[in-house]
Amino acid sequence: xxxxxxxxxxxxxxxxxxxxxxxxxxxxxxxxxxxxxxxxxxxxxxxxxxxxxxxxxxxxxxxxxxxxxxxxxxxxxxxxxxxxxxxxxxxxxxxxxxxxxxxxxxxxxxxxxxxxxxxxxxxxxxxxxxxxxxxxxxxxxxxxxxxxxxxxxxxxxxxxxxxxxxxxxxxxxxxxxxxxxxxxxxxxxxxxxxxxxxxxxxxxxxxxxxxxxxxxxxxxxxxxxxxxxxxxxxxxxxxxxxxxxxxxxxxxxxxxxxxxxxxxxxxxxxxxxxxxxxxxxxxxxxxxxxxxxxxxxxxxxxxxxxxxxxxxxxxxxxxxxxxxxxxxxxxxxxxxxxxxxxxxxxxxxxxxxxxxxxxxxxxxxxxxxxxxxxxxxxxxxxxxxxxxxxxxxxxxxxxxxxxxxxxxxxxxxxxxxxxxxxxxxxxxxxxxxxxxxxxxxxxxxxxxxxxxxxxxxxxxxxxxxxxxxxxxxxxxxxxxxxxxxxxxxxxxxxxxxxxxxxxxxxxxxxxxxxxxxxxxxxxxxxxxxxxxxxxxxxxxxxxxxxxxxxxxxxxxxxxxxxxxxxxxxxxxxxxxxxxxxxxxxxxxxxxxxxxxxxxxxxxxxxxxxxxxxxxxxxxxxxxxxxxxxxxxxxxx
Amino acid sequence: xxxxxxxxxxxxxxxxxxxxxxxxxxxxxxxxxxxxxxxxxxxxxxxxxxxxxxxxxxxxxxxxxxxxxxxxxxxxxxxxxxxxxxxxxxxxxxxxxxxxxxxxxxxxxxxxxxxxxxxxxxxxxxxxxxxxxxxxxxxxxxxxxxxxxxxxxxxxxxxxxxxxxxxxxxxxxxxxxxxxxxxxxxxxxxxxxxxxxxxxxxxxxxxxxxxxxxxxxxxxxxxxxxxxxxxxxxxxxxxxxxxxxxxxxxxxxxxxxxxxxxxxxxxxxxxxxxxxxxxxxxxxxxxxxxxxxxxxxxxxxxxxxxxxxxxxxxxxxxxxxxxxxxxxx
Numbered sequence: 001x002x003x004x005x006x007x008x009x010x011x012x013x014x015x016x017x018x019x020x021x022x023x024x025x026x027x028x029x030x031x032x033x034x035x036x037x038x039x040x041x042x043x044x045x046x047x048x049x050x051x052x053x054x055x056x057x058x059x060x061x062x063x064x065x066x067x068x069x070x071x072x073x074x075x076x077x078x079x080x081x082x083x084x085x086x087x088x089x090x091x092x093x094x095x096x097x098x099x100x101x102x103x104x105x106x107x108x109x110x111x112x113x114x115x116x117x118x119x120x121x122x123x124x125x126x127x128x129x130x131x132x133x134x135x136x137x138x139x140x141x142x143x144x145x146x147x148x149x150x151x152x153x154x155x156x157x158x159x160x161x162x163x164x165x166x167x168x169x170x171x172x173x174x175x176x177x178x179x180x181x182x183x184x185x186x187x188x189x190x191x192x193x194x195x196x197x198x199x200x201x202x203x204x205x206x207x208x209x210x211x212x213x214x215x216x217x218x219x220x221x222x223x224x225x226x227x228x229x230x231x232x233x234x235x236x237x238x239x240x241x242x243x244x245x246x247x248x249x250x251x252x253x254x255x256x257x258x259x260x261x262x263x264x265x266x267x268x269x270x271x272x273x274x275x276x277x278x279x280x281x282x283x284x285x286x287x288x289x290x291x292x293x294x295x296x297x298x299x300x301x302x303x304x305x306x307x308x309x310x311x312x313x314x315x316x317x318x319x320x321x322x323x324x325x326x327x328x329x330x331x332x333x334x335x336x337x338x339x340x341x342x343x344x345x346x347x348x349x350x351x352x353x354x355x356x357x358x359x360x361x362x363x364x365x366x367x368x369x370x371x372x373x374x375x376x377x378x379x380x381x382x383x384x385x386x387x388x389x390x391x392x393x394x395x396x397x398x399x400x401x402x403x404x405x406x407x408x409x410x411x412x413x414x415x416x417x418x419x420x421x422x423x424x425x426x427x428x429x430x431x432x433x434x435x436x437x438x439x440x441x442x443x444x445x446x447x448x449x450x451x452x453x454x455x456x457x458x459x460x461x462x463x464x465x466x467x468x469x470x471x472x473x474x475x476x477x478x479x480x481x482x483x484x485x486x487x488x489x490x491x492x493x494x495x496x497x498x499x500x501x502x503x504x505x506x507x508x509x510x511x512x513x514x515x516x517x518x519x520x521x522x523x524x525x526x527x528x529x530x531x532x533x534x535x536x537x538x539x540x541x542x543x544x545x546x547x548x549x550x551x552x553x554x555x556x557x558x559x560x561x562x563x564x565x566x567x568x569x570x571x572x573x574x575x576x577x578x579x580x581x582x583x584x585x586x587x588x589x590x591x592x593x594x595x596x597x598x599x600x601x602x603x604x605x606x607x608x609x610x611x612x613x614x615x616x617x618x619x620x621x622x623x624x625x626x627x628x629x630x631x632x633x634x635x636x
Numbered sequence: 637x638x639x640x641x642x643x644x645x646x647x648x649x650x651x652x653x654x655x656x657x658x659x660x661x662x663x664x665x666x667x668x669x670x671x672x673x674x675x676x677x678x679x680x681x682x683x684x685x686x687x688x689x690x691x692x693x694x695x696x697x698x699x700x701x702x703x704x705x706x707x708x709x710x711x712x713x714x715x716x717x718x719x720x721x722x723x724x725x726x727x728x729x730x731x732x733x734x735x736x737x738x739x740x741x742x743x744x745x746x747x748x749x750x751x752x753x754x755x756x757x758x759x760x761x762x763x764x765x766x767x768x769x770x771x772x773x774x775x776x777x778x779x780x781x782x783x784x785x786x787x788x789x790x791x792x793x794x795x796x797x798x799x800x801x802x803x804x805x806x807x808x809x810x811x812x813x814x815x816x817x818x819x820x821x822x823x824x825x826x827x828x829x830x831x832x833x834x835x836x837x838x839x840x841x842x843x844x845x846x847x848x849x850x851x852x853x854x855x856x857x858x859x860x861x862x863x864x865x866x867x868x869x870x871x872x873x874x875x876x877x878x879x880x881x882x883x884x885x886x887x888x889x890x891x892x893x894x895x896x897x898x899x900x901x902x903x904x905x906x907x908x909x910x911x912x913x914x915x916x917x918x919x920x921x922x923x924x925x926x927x928x929x930x931x932x933x934x935x936x937x938x939x940x941x942x943x944x945x946x947x948x949x950x951x952x953x954x955x956x957x958x959x960x961x962x963x964x965x
Contacts, residue, residue, distance in 0.1 A: 081840045081940050154837050160814055161797040161839055166758075251815025257798060258813065296713060322800060322835075323811045324792075324818035327739065334735055338728045345724040348689060349717045356696040357713060370693065377689045381682035384728070388735035390742060391678060393808020394660040394671050397800060397835040461675070463658035463804045465835045468843035472919070475658065475831075 011537060012558045019536055022562040027119070027532035029586055038586040040124035041532050042113050045131050047428060049106030052135055056098040058499065059142065063091040065492060072485035074473040084469035085152040086171075090145050092155030093175065096271065097182040098138045100413065104278040105189040105224070107420060108217035110428065112193055114523035114530060115211050117202030117539045117546070119567050120583045122195035123188075125590045125625060130188035132594030137181025140602065144174045151175030154467060156268070157238070159249035159260045164242045173242055173605040179235040180601055183228045190224035193217050200567055201575040202522065203557050204541040209575075211521050212295065215302050216281025219309040223270045223277070226313065231267035234260060244608055258323060265316035273312040275409065277305060279416035280347055283369050286416075286423045287351055289519040290366040291358025294545065297350035304343035304350075311340045321392045330389045337387030344380055348373065364438030368419035371446045372411060379407025382457065397467075400460025406453045418445070418498060425505065426512030430528045433509060437501035444494030451487035455480045520545040525554050538568050541575075569634065581634040593621035658804055658831040664851075665806030665830075666823035667742050674738040678731055685727065742808075748789030748821060752780060756792070756799035756812040756834065759841035759942055760905055760918040765861065774864045777905030779913040781850040783857040784824050792818040797839060803832035803849050811836055824851030831919070840941035846919025867896025868908045868964050879960025882953045887945070894964065904944065911964040917942075929958040 011019055029039040039045065066087055070079040079087065113121045121127050144150045151171045153162040162172045197218045201210070210218075238260070240246040247253035249260050280301075288295045295301070317325065317333040351373060360366060382404040386392045395401055418441075425433045464477050471477055515524040525547050526535050537556035539546060547554055557577070560566045565583040570576055600614025663672040753764040763780040767773040782788045792801050794812035801820060802809035810820040824830070834845035852860065871877040880897070883889060889899035895908040910916065914923055917939055921927040933954055935944040949957065 081843070085840065158798055158837070161837070166797050166839065257815060297717065300717075322809050323813060324816065331736060331739070335732050338732045341728050342721070342724055346717075346721055349720045352689070352692055352696060353713045353717055355693065356699075357709065360697055370697070373693055374690060377686050381686050384682060384731060385675075385678050388674070388678060388731065388738075390671055390674055390735055390738040390808060393810070394668075394675065394804060396809060397837075461660045463660065463802075463831075463833070465802070465833055465842075467837040470843050472846075 008561045009563050010558070011560050011562050014562070016536060019562065020531070023533040023536070024531060026562060026565055029532065034588060035586070037591050038128075038588045040120070040128045040584055040586050040590070042109050042121035042124060042127055043428070043530060043532075043534075045124075045127050046106045046110035049109065049131050049134065050103060050428075052131075052138065053099050053103035053106060054499075054502075056094055056138055057103070058495075060091055060094040060099060061492060061495060063087050063094070065488060067091065068485040068488045070469060071471075072482050074475070074478050074481075075470050079469070081469045082152065083148075085154075085467075086145065086148075086150040088467060089151045089154050089175070090141070093141065093151065093178070094138075095409075096155060096275075097179065098134075098141065100275040100409065101186055101224075101271065102134055102182070103417065104220065104275055104413075105186055105193075107278060107282075107417075107424075108193045108220065109189055111424065111523060112196055112214055112217050113200070114427075114526070114534055115214050115521050116197060116200060116205060117522045117525075117535060117541065118196065118200040119534045119538075120565070121192045122200060123192045123584070125584045125587055126188050127192055128587075129590035129594050130185040130192075132591055133181050133188075133597060134185035136594060136598040137178050137185070140174065140181065140598075141178045144171070149174065156264055157260075158264075159238065159241075159257050160251075162238065163249055164245075167242075170605060173239060176235040176239045176242075177601050177605055179231060181598070183232050183235075184597075186224050187228050190221035190228075193221040194225070197221075198572050199569050201570050202539045202541050202546075203568065203570055203575055203577050205546070205570075205575045207573055208299075209541055209544045209546070211281075212284035212298065212301055212305075213278075213281035213521075216277045216284075216305055219305050220274050220277045223274045223309055223312060227267045227270035227274070230263050234263035234267070239605075243605070258320075261320050261323065262316070265319040266313070268319065269316040270309075270312045272405075272408070273308055275413045277308065279372075279413040280305060280308075282416045282420040282423075283351060283372060284347075285519075285521065286365050286419055287354055287369055288358075289423070289517045290361050290363060290369075291355055292361070293354065293358040295350070296353040296357065297346075298544065300346055301350050304346040307343040308340060311336060311343070315340060318387055318392070321389045322396050334387055334389050338384060341380060341384050341387075348377060348380075363422075364433070364435060364442060365419040365423040367439065367442040367446075368415045368422070371442065372415035372419070375407055375411025375415060375446075375449065379404060379411050382407060395460050397465055398460035399456040399464045399466060402466055403453045403456035403460065406449075406456075410449060410453075415445075421498075421502065423517065424523075425502070425509075426516050427523055427528050427530070429506050429509070430512055431505050431509030432512045432516060433505040434501050437497055437504075441494045441497040441501060444490055444497060446494075448487055448489075448491030448494050452484055452491050455484050455487075459484075520547060522546045564631075579634045582629075582631070587625065589621055589625035593618060593625055596621045657829060658833065660804040662805050664824060664826050664828055665803075666825060667807035667821070668805055669825065670738055670741050671808055674734060677734060681727065681731065742821075748787040750782060750786065751789045751791065752782075753791045753793060754801055754812065755795055756801065756838075756845075757795035758797065758839055759834070759845040759939075761801075761834075761845070761847045762795075762905065763847075765864075772865055774861075774908075775906050776864060776909065776913070778846070778915065778918045779848045779850065781852060781857055781860045782822060782824060783854045784827050784851045786823065786854070788822045790820045790822060792820060798836050799834045799838050799845070800836035801832065802835040803830050805830045806832075806849060806851075809835045822849070824849070827852050827856075829914075833919070841918075841939055844918055844920050844939050844942075846915075848914060848919065863912070864909055868894045871960055871963055873959065873963070875956050876959040876963045879953075879956035879958070882949070882957050883960060886947050886949070886953075888947065888957075891944075907961065907964060909964055911962050923962070925958050925962045928961045929954050932957060932961075 029035050070076050070084055109121055149171055153167055153172055157175060160166055197214055237248040241248050247255045249255045249257055251257055284295055284301055314336040318337045386404060422433050422438055459477055459480055512528050514527050522539055537558055540555040540557050560580055566580050567583045568577055569579040569581045571578055596617035600610055603610030603614050663669045753766055755762040761778050764775040765773060792810055792812040794814045799812040800809050801812055806822050806824055810818050828851055830849045832847050834842055871880050889901060891901040891904035893900050893906045916923050917931055920939055931938060935942055936946055
């Protein structure tokens with residue numbers, strides 16, 4: 001697509017070095033503090049996002065150790081009931097809203113533009129805004145915890161316990177408003193990912209050539225867009241009940257306590273897949289690189305991803321099997337919850353087939369993926385168990401369920417995520433992580449995980465409920481609980497080694513080349529770490545594996561301007577070039593908009609008038625953000 | 637791989653021999669037995685599936701690699717994957733059907749002889765034996781009796797927030813939800829004492845919201861019910877009589893009922909026969925004069941955040957009131 005134009009400078013007919021220097025000038029972030037604040041490079045923003053999310057993971061992990069200390073013996077008094085309730089609420093809220101979802105979205109924000117071969121994510125300023133909102137929401141929650149004012153009604157915040165009558169004070173308002181922060185940031189990234197995947201793919205990357213990880217991130221983003229409004233509606237009406245006296249959830253005034261549960265789980269169940277589907281994509285991408293053959297069953301896997309995404313909206317009631325719903329409804333949700341085992345099974349079978357036909361190279365990422373299959377299938381099996389209504393009436397709200405969802409969330413999502421960090425760390429930082437520490441961390445995490453969480457199944461069947469700050473000595477749970485508490489230290493030490501490895505390697509790991517794993521997706525077709533403009537020239541894709549490692553010659557397209565940030569817009573299905581679109585420049589306005597939004601949201605906990613007066617600074621910031629550039633945004 | 641590590645706990649789990657009086661694996665009631673059968677069936681099937689997956693994975697990793705490329709190998713793999721998918725669908729179908737059958741068996745043909753209203757509240761249980769004839773209705777707290785071998789209908793209600801009624805050795809759990817009424821049918825197969833506990837997080841003392849179900853033969857049950865219908869017994873000792881006077885003159889009577897006296901508060905448990913129950917404070921302590929005294933003296937240390945205030949008493953008053961409580965058989 002050589003466009004002959006005499007006007008602005010283009011990347012056509014420039015030699016590599018000249019082109020690189022011009023692109024670097026156009027795309028680089030200004031130095032200094034404000035330059036960093038203003039940066040809208042998706043890689044920089046996503047790296048901050050990932051780093052912040054891992055800090056929250058570490059803090060959430062410390063909370064779980066505190067809980068294990070308190071539960072290590074019956075009627076222990078290490079932690080007061082009030083503090084314990086704050087701790088388990090913080091643990092769940094933090095892990096779901098500040099770690100799991102953000103880290104997966106951040107991986108999407110980092111990888112998707114690279115994997116589809118574009119220069120920046122769609123709506124880069126929105127991306128920066130989303131990070132600041134996420135950061136402030138997280139800080140708000142943790143500040144509340146530091147001030148002994150953290151929410152204490154569980155991460156699910158069931159009414160009426162979380163309502164104005166039974167949770168006076170500001171704790172629950174802080175929780176509900178923190179939800180607003182994280183949902184806002186999650187929705188923003190989801191929209192960016194969808195648009196990037198649909199409109200910014202490299203020419204020739206038709207729908208059937210999109211890498212599985214990108215498919216996974218696309219489906220995940222749709223889940224976010226469809227599921228999050230339910231919880232935003234829920235948290236907003238909860239705040240209204242608490243602050244301005246509406247009665248959405250008050251049965252005495254015609255409200256309904258179960259409405260909250262429906263809204264929460266209509267979001268909460270897809271949430272699980274929001275976390276899990278990216279992991280499926282990661283496994284499908286990493287596995288081929290370590291068995292030396294392409295992924296088996298691309299089409300099957302993509303169909304399974306989409307099916308899982310659709311089915312995930314038909315399962316929420318299995319969190320409510322004991323609330324006394326009509327039996328017909330319960331049977332329907334049993335069937336649908338069981339049915340999701342089919343696409344999950346298909347994914348597993350495709351990976352096993354890939355393993356079968358390949359020749360494994362036991363590097364750390366592969367270890368974590370094998371550990372993932374071993375563990376996640378167990379979690380899937382217990383998932384089938386709790387999908388059965390009668391079975392669930394015995395294990396719902398017990399430690400059996402605690403075990404189940406840690407198997408699927410840690411085994412099913414965190415294991416692949418760590419594999420992904422080991423795998424993409426070289427791309428993100430230009431340095432390799434340590435194989436030796438990687439092995440240590442894998443075995444400690446793997447063994448520690450099973451020793452910690454497997455006994456919880458038994459505790460649950462033995463009748464131990466969840467969310468108890470203690471239990472009585474006459475109950476036969478003490479020795480297993482002590483065992484679990486001690487095992488959690490092994491698990492924690494595995495994570496500690498992982499963190500140490502990441503920090504050490506970041507500073508002084510051996511340099512990685514452009515493509516240390518001989519992988520064939522596009523992010524490996526540029527240097528490590530990639531330059532601010534990602535690709536010197538936009539790659540052209542002609543097969544499902546966009547390029548073969550070792551072959552430096554990448555087919556490329558030219559015709560983008562070099563004097564302003566431009567991305568190539570392509571058609572949805574075939575990815576045929578359509579237009580050149582300008583990509584936003586660095587700006588501090590997203591930062592100020594985030595500050596203004598945060599002030600309004602936090603202020604609104606204390607006065608409804610904040611919504612009125614707080615909107616003025618937001619409007620000012622948005623005007624700055626969208627100030628016209630006096631130049632056409634795109635050219636066809 | 638790590639299978640041996642899992643086999644041991646699995647055996648313990650399947651044998652179901654340990655666990656005591658509050659365990660889904662120690663099933664002593666009609667529902668719980670059916671549920672335990674279902675649990676064992678599903679766990680066995682799922683364990684087999686999991687083992688199969690892990691074995692295939694281990695085999696795939698360890699087999700000598702004669703890498704077959706090309707159409708034939710690819711076709712073989714497609715057949716294997718297709719078979720696996722069909723198997724998955726079949727297994728899921730069988731489990732769904734088994735689950736459906738169990739549900740049917742749990743709910744079929746209940747004509748309960750006893751109906752009990754279970755009012756859950758922060759953080760204790762109120763059990764009301766209603767009757768059309770109010771003279772034979774009565775209520776108790778944190779412990780109730782049922783006749784063995786009979787269906788007992790429980791109407792589950794919540795006074796404040798959501799709670800969940802759960803006696804794992806007798807039946808699966810069912811929530812108590814404000815503004816709604818759920819029904820659960822219990823049937824104990826053997827006489828015994830079964831412990832239950834609130835299963836839905838309900839605030840500060842969710843951990844200490846237990847209760848006991850005493851299942852006994854019909855005659856024993858009738859004797860118990862007749863005794864519970866009686867007004868409180870008169871104190872037999874001077875100390876207990878003094879205790880009654882302290883009880884009536886202090887704030888105690890504002891929250892608690894002792895039938896046959898002027899104490900008729902309703903926000904705390906009915907104490908008419910508190911001495912006949914085996915625990916106090918929702919399963920927290922065994923009922924003894926000492927534990928009664930400890931509880932009355934300082935309920936906020938034993939169960940922080942519960943709704944019983946500290947009522948200042950002299951040590952004599954405390955002794956007297958404990959004697960009175962213990963005597964309320």
